[in-house]
Amino acid sequence: MSESSIPDAGAARSGAQGAALHREYLYRYALLQLRDASRAEDVVQETLLAAMESQDRFAGKSSLRTWLTGILKHKIIDVFRKQAREVPLESGGASESDEEFAGLHFDKQRTDHWHTFPQTWGDPERSLEDKRFWEVFDQCSKQMPPQIARAFYMREIMGLETDEICKELSITATNCWVMLYRARMSLRQCLELRWFSAR
Amino acid sequence: MLTCKQVSELVSHAQDRRLGWFERWRMHVHLRVCEGCRNFESQIGFMRRAIRRHPLLRDEDRDPPQR
Numbered sequence: 001m002s003e004s005s006i007p008d009a010g011a012a013r014s015g016a017q018g019a020a021l022h023r024e025y026l027y028r029y030a031l032l033q034l035r036d037a038s039r040a041e042d043v044v045q046e047t048l049l050a051a052m053e054s055q056d057r058f059a060g061k062s063s064l065r066t067w068l069t070g071i072l073k074h075k076i077i078d079v080f081r082k083q084a085r086e087v088p089l090e091s092g093g094a095s096e097s098d099e100e101f102a103g104l105h106f107d108k109q110r111t112d113h114w115h116t117f118p119q120t121w122g123d124p125e126r127s128l129e130d131k132r133f134w135e136v137f138d139q140c141s142k143q144m145p146p147q148i149a150r151a152f153y154m155r156e157i158m159g160l161e162t163d164e165i166c167k168e169l170s171i172t173a174t175n176c177w178v179m180l181y182r183a184r185m186s187l188r189q190c191l192e193l194r195w196f197s198a199r
Numbered sequence: 200m201l202t203c204k205q206v207s208e209l210v211s212h213a214q215d216r217r218l219g220w221f222e223r224w225r226m227h228v229h230l231r232v233c234e235g236c237r238n239f240e241s242q243i244g245f246m247r248r249a250i251r252r253h254p255l256l257r258d259e260d261r262d263p264p265q266r
Contacts, residue, residue, distance in 0.1 A: 113203050156246075
């Protein structure tokens with residue numbers, strides 16, 4: 001038994017009350033990745049229930065939010081896993097062959113040069129405070145095929161390592177790197193077209 | 200020399216795994232002479248920083264944006 005299993009009554013009590021305070025944040029965290037309000041609501045509900053059932057395991061070592069987010073991640077991954085099973089790879093949007101995908105961005109006739117050279121984005125950090133930038137960002141990330149978006153969110157929002165993503169989605173490491181590559185390529189191109197070079 | 204396509208793949212892989220020294224070296228040789236790929240590399244880095252600052256993940260009280 002680890003020391004974290006010794007219940008800390010104070011932490012547990014504040015855990016139960018405090019959890020509700022984080023509901024809003026948890027919802028937003030889930031919504032960004034699930035893109036569906038009622039699904040997001042469901043996983044938050046499940047997370048809070050699970051948290052209440054196992055509140056004695058919250059030892060107050062991490063912040064309550066970090067602990068809750070950890071539970072929520074697993075709930076979101078469960079949904080991702082189900083979605084990955086429901087929608088087979090071919091219709092999940094990762095169906096282009098490597099060659100077809102490369103052809104969207106590179107010119108095979110000219111030794112795989114960019115069709116359009118990536119432009120300089122100037123000082124892109126300034127866009128982060130611009131509401132319209134995030135509207136474009138959201139539109140662009142919704143353009144990612146679901147299969148690819150799931151891997152991308154697990155990597156970039158949940159911060160999972162690729163071997164964990166492979167395991168959860170039952171894919172090979174190479175496949176995982178390819179999906180993350182495609183996600184970044186699409187998102188980058190979309191942001192450049194619709195935001196950075198459109199202004 | 201690596202093509203732009205190969206370099207774009209390595210730039211992306213570098214976000215997910217540790218590149219071997221030879222891969223790194225070949226990538227840098229290309230980046231030194233290719234402005235498009237250099238732009239690509241900094242954009243990929245920016246996107247990683249950006250998504251962590253997504254408005255839905257922000258909490259102004261606890262976690263004010265670092266400015």
